Amino acid sequence: IRYITVSNPNNNNNNKLRPPPGATGLPFIGETLQLISAYKTENPEPFIDARVAKYGTVFTTHVFGERTVFSADAETNRFILQNEGRLFESSYPSSIANLVGKHSLLLMRGSFHRRMHSLTMSFANSTIIKDHLLVDIDRLVRRNLEMWTGRILLMDEAKKITFELTLKQLLSIDPCEWSENLRKEYMLVIEGFFCIPLPFFSLTYRRAIQARKRVTEALHLVVRERRLERERGVKKNDMLAALFDNDCDDVMFSDDEIVDFLVSLLVAGYDTTSTTMTLAVKFLTDTPSALAQLKEEHEEIRARKGASLALEWDDYKSMPFTQCVVNETLRISNIISGVFRRAITDVRIKDYMIPKGSKVFASLRAAHLGQDNFENARVFNPWRWQKTSDSTNFMPFGGGPRRCPGHDLARVALSVFLHHLVTRFSWVAAEDDKLVFFPTTRTQKRYPIMVQRRNVVE
Numbered sequence: 001i002r003y004i005t006v007s008n009p010n011n012n013n014n015n016k017l018r019p020p021p022g023a024t025g026l027p028f029i030g031e032t033l034q035l036i037s038a039y040k041t042e043n044p045e046p047f048i049d050a051r052v053a054k055y056g057t058v059f060t061t062h063v064f065g066e067r068t069v070f071s072a073d074a075e076t077n078r079f080i081l082q083n084e085g086r087l088f089e090s091s092y093p094s095s096i097a098n099l100v101g102k103h104s105l106l107l108m109r110g111s112f113h114r115r116m117h118s119l120t121m122s123f124a125n126s127t128i129i130k131d132h133l134l135v136d137i138d139r140l141v142r143r144n145l146e147m148w149t150g151r152i153l154l155m156d157e158a159k160k161i162t163f164e165l166t167l168k169q170l171l172s173i174d175p176c177e178w179s180e181n182l183r184k185e186y187m188l189v190i191e192g193f194f195c196i197p198l199p200f201f202s203l204t205y206r207r208a209i210q211a212r213k214r215v216t217e218a219l220h221l222v223v224r225e226r227r228l229e230r231e232r233g234v235k236k237n238d239m240l241a242a243l244f245d246n247d248c249d250d251v252m253f254s255d256d257e258i259v260d261f262l263v264s265l266l267v268a269g270y271d272t273t274s275t276t277m278t279l280a281v282k283f284l285t286d287t288p289s290a291l292a293q294l295k296e297e298h299e300e301i302r303a304r305k306g307a308s309l310a311l312e313w314d315d316y317k318s319m320p321f322t323q324c325v326v327n328e329t330l331r332i333s334n335i336i337s338g339v340f341r342r343a344i345t346d347v348r349i350k351d352y353m354i355p356k357g358s359k360v361f362a363s364l365r366a367a368h369l370g371q372d373n374f375e376n377a378r379v380f381n382p383w384r385w386q387k388t389s390d391s392t393n394f395m396p397f398g399g400g401p402r403r404c405p406g407h408d409l410a411r412v413a414l415s416v417f418l419h420h421l422v423t424r425f426s427w428v429a430a431e432d433d434k435l436v437f438f439p440t441t442r443t444q445k446r447y448p449i450m451v452q453r454r455n456v457v458e
């Protein structure tokens with residue numbers, strides 16, 4: 001494949017190139033309804049498969065109000081993501097942009113984005129996790145699991161756990177009534193992400209905007225209080241402290257900037273990690289041999305440590321099969337099904353021309369489920385990762401300058417959660433439940449399970 005930026009508009013060869021083939025469907029709505037109805041089922045693949053068969057892995061469609069170049073090709077996706085800021089830039093729908101706030105990392109661009117992205121990374125990298133976040137993750141996961149009994153909605157429980165973890169890491173706040181109320185407001189904000197961003201038309205969106213206001217008010221109070229504490233010399237080791245410390249450089253963050261930044265970190269880590277936790281359990285329940293192997297791995301760790309010691313970094317590093325399960329869950333469920341970008345110049349991809357201004361969707365899902373990229377790609381098979389530790393076709397956390405800064409943190413949280421779950425409980429699905437992929441990836445009934453405490457551990 002040749003990828004070339006078109007810098008000379010008078011180049012005749014380039015002028016002959018056309019945009020990728022495809023169909024743009026009905027006026028205004030394009031193929032949006034076909035896409036939504038496919039993604040509302042357990043098997044949305046035919047939407048992509050049919051177009052790939054007809055037009056190839058890069059095709060044109062028209063979704064969510066705009067003509068869009070859709071890439072189902074892993075190499076093209078990588079090229080798009082790595083050229084962030086040079087050939088493409090991220091482009092979120094206005095519903096999401098309004099709700100995360102204008103100072104959010106998701107919306108930042110250029111050198112400021114690079115700087116804030118690396119600040120976020122430096123707060124969630126493996127050294128920091130090893131040195132102090134792991135202790136909190138272990139404690140908060142155990143604390144939640146201790147309360148489980150009988151029938152639970154796993155998706156709700158996983159959300160509670162990830163929200164508590166994120167709040168602790170960002171603001172050093174332990175679970176309490178205040179944090180639980182904040183979480184409820186957050187759920188309303190996230191509901192608003194995928195609806196029409198017109199308060200007049202959508203009650204969900206109106207509710208989301210009001211909830212965002214309450215969330216930012218609550219966070220403003222925390223930031224103000226922490227500034228006062230800081231003046232009194234109280235030091236904390238969390239994301240908010242890192243943002244305050246950045247004041248010492250050339251930039252002084254205002255409270256508004258800090259609050260938007262925190263809102264977007266909570267948004268980005270909350271739904272993604274909790275849904276992955278839930279789906280990992282669902283896939284394991286449906287694949288008993290994988291669950292048995294996972295249990296064995298974790299029971300060995302417990303046998304070494306005894307019933308009650310907290311997990312340490314070396315324990316996390318001795319969970320090879322768990323990493324296979326995490327990879328395979330990320331590959332097959334595709335919590336972030338793809339990312340939207342906009343071409344900031346004319347770009348040549350393969351033998352097509354992507355005109356400047358075009359909307360582009362790099363479908364991570366299509367690459368992960370492409371039969372040419374993975375053998376029996378649509379089957380949950382964690383053992384495949386025992387053969388290939390890394391794959392260039394595997395990008396659940398995106399790539400390039402916007403690669404997810406929470407990727408290590410998410411992996412650790414998932415592994416610790418699975419460890420305590422399989423060593424403390426056995427469970428069965430309480431009802432049939434199925435996966436759907438619109439508006440976000442979730443199971444229809446929030447995955448009800450019946451849990452039973454095991455005797456092997458405290």
Ligand code: HEM
Binds near residue numbers: 120402403
């Ligand atoms: C299984 C869990 C997760 C998945 C699958 C996931 C996936 C992704 C993906 C695909 C992107 C790239 C978006 C783009 O290129 O436009 C991203 C960005 C991001 N993620 Fe995650 N993420 C997860 C967990 C987390 C966690 C725990 C955090 C908290 C620190 C986090 C914070 C972010 C932020 C702030 C961005 C925006 C980065 C930027 O635009 O520079 N994510 N994530």
